[in-house]
Amino acid sequence: MPDPFALLGRLPPSLAALLEAALHRVPLLRRQLERQYEALLAELDDALHPYRDKLPIYSRLPKSGRSREEILAEMRELQALEQRRWREGYVSGAVYHGDPAHIDFLNQVYALNSQSNPLHFDLWPSTVKYEAEIVSMTAHLLGADHASDPIVGAVTSGGTESILLAMRAYRDRGRAERGLKRPRVIAPVSAHAAFDKAADYFGIELVRTPVGPDLRADVEAMAAAINRNTVALVGSAPSFPHGVIDPIPELAALAQAHGVGLHVDACLGAFILPFARELGYDAPEFDFRLPGVTSMSADTHKYGYAAKGTSVVLYRGEALRRYQYYAIADWPGGLYFSPTLAGSRPGALSAACWAALVSIGEEGYRAAAAKILATARLIRCWIEQIPELEVLGDPLFVIAFASPSLDIYRVLDAMSARGWSLNGLHRPPAIHIAVTLRHTEPGVAQRFIEDLRAAVEHVKAHPAEKGGMAPVYGMAASLPMHGVVEELLRRVVDALYKVE
Template sequence: MTSLPQTGTDWTKLKARLRDMKQGDYAWKDGRLPVYIYYYTEELLRVSQEAYTEFFTENALGAHAFPSVAQLEREVIEMGIDLLGGGPQAGGTFTSGGTESIFLAFKTARDWARKEKGIDRPKVVAAFSAHAAADKAASYLGMEVVRTPLREDFRADVGLFEAAIDERTCMIYASAPGYPHGVIDPIEEIGALARKRGLWLHIDACVGGFLAPFARDIGYPIPPFDLSVPGVSSLSADLHKYGFAAKPASLLLFADREYQKYQGFEFSSWPRGTYVTKTFQGSRAAGPVASAWAVMNTLGRAGYRDIARVIMGTRDRLIAGVEHIKGLRVIRPTDLCILMYDSIDPHVDIYAVADRMGKKGWFVGKSITPKAIHVALNPSVAPALNDYLANLAEAVEQVRSTKEIGKVDYRTY
């Protein structure tokens, strides 16, 4: 049990202890951790850090006290709307991450359904691949998620969506891309269904929101997925992923800002008067807002296109490198920055390969359905890719010779 010390310790010593604690962490700057950290260059990292520090103390809850924070937040939201297909009626909210963005989308749709449709305990129809945050939000909000089987290409089946809709359904949830398989659901078809049935459609673009538009710009065939698609009501996109802002930072965007009247919380039955918040949080860190604003303005569209070239080029090199290794196969399709590969050799257990790679210092994700290695790419992987592929070839041969069986890991990331 750690107790608060009776007297303070010099910061120099504490700083050294903090750095010592990190020695066992994965070497993310060396490209050995393809998730959790989104790193491009030291220069961009410094911009993010310095902007965060400029607003380290300010509280984004106090818009009247800190109009500078409100301005930064407004400009970040407007840039997100412009990037992701919003029109003049669109609105948005800066949140603490994808989970809060999805939570607030569910809350907004729930209250909209109560008011406009008289549904007391609304249902949400989603594909089996929908992020766990959907069910997390529903569990807090008294809603229910109905998950439908996927097509063979891992995308949502629109026919099964329609079959699952009943009188309590208020929302359809789609992914761009889904985190388990890295593919984008057929958003245009789903949007048409949402319009036909008068339902809310939320697009989870937490991964793809700040990468897919730029991958499209450089020539990759990214299908329509954003607020410009008829029928889309809301969209979540994480700034602290491929937006490269400091954590925690995400956007929840609405095709029509009028929907936001169902989003917030208001309370007056206490001695201090009316309390109003737009998000689940009360006090909110202003540092991530400043970081997002600084990074977006530093990179601009050209900078984000350069990052997309690095990521998508690394993906293409990884696909070619994996398929050059005897016994491995990349599972297709893959639309963006996430891919899976498995073993087609009965003597090579892919989980054993993952375990071997872990022993070589690589952070490796294991997909459960299908049984595969799961990779989510960011730019730091690019300079490490040759070493990764060399280690992977070694791991495959080691497993082939020993015929070992790897451990199943049900943890997700």
């Protein structure tokens, strides 16, 4: 029986699509696919369920509740097991600050505000203060002082929600002001997957355009994709995969010329790029200093060093922001409105975000940016000295690298075996490391490059080693159609929720 995955990979996309549909209808082929899924998931099972044989499993409520002391002791044990890698800098992104004193401070702030809920602003007006000031501080960091219009926004749960809300605002403005039935958003292929999610959720036509050899958005390709239904363009500062900054000034001019919006996804760069140029790095303008920039997303829970669960979405003017709100006036439960996707929200996270911004201040963020940018420059230089690897694009602090001679996903697995948690990329196959304050600690960058050299040598000596994520990424990179891989990913999510 031929391998259907391999067969799909040898066909042109149009024929592969037909075969892919057939795979799900023909019992024999379906069983073959099932065996492939089961084999790949079996290889991932231990990583997905490391505590299966070590801790009690609860598939239903216990008859009697356990003691709080016992529960806390168990959680402390898990914390001790899981914090070593990020504390010691073995992780790309994920934990961006990590200093124990900073974490303890945020935990104290959270505890003081643990019952607050911004939905009930009459009970907790403190959350109104915190969120309004978070938005204002972020806006002024991103060029509000130089904008002719007021820069306004909202606090969200993360970058994905910030992007979802911005895309919904453009969709609804296009519907209300231009009568559009199928609003179009144009984004380079490197823009975050949250734009695909927004298009799927909100019925937006998302047109993905190619990037240039430098992996930045191709402005001419984006211009060619603009039509009468276009409501917004997208640029990244920097892009998540490759850490390069799209040509935002050119995109802003293009958006202005066509009377459409430009959303700049600065989830990664908002708290570093404003300081990069004054620190001597080549960082183009990317924010509200450019008149064509009409919205931005900025993650306070990344390089803003807030607790996980906050981001900011910003708009040029209140009129555009109002399109992200939800309000209903005829519900029997009363008048209902919410600024973001959620109704009830944890006010403690907003309080912790505010506390992080105010306690660190502009000088603290500038100093952190200086350390991160210097460490990233060093890591990039070292990677470029490894003959089997090549750095992609011209990154500042998120460094992607590929290999013309090795299976880069085997290198990823070899780094995982050495304790590292890095990000696998594809189209093209690559790995990236998002440099954080954890990597600026003494010896961490050196350990990374030493382990990377060792991983490359290991893959050269063992090119056909099995297991890990390499088969999954390899399959995703080789298939012209995505349905088979997306089905596998859904099964991975199923496995995450499996109690056994």
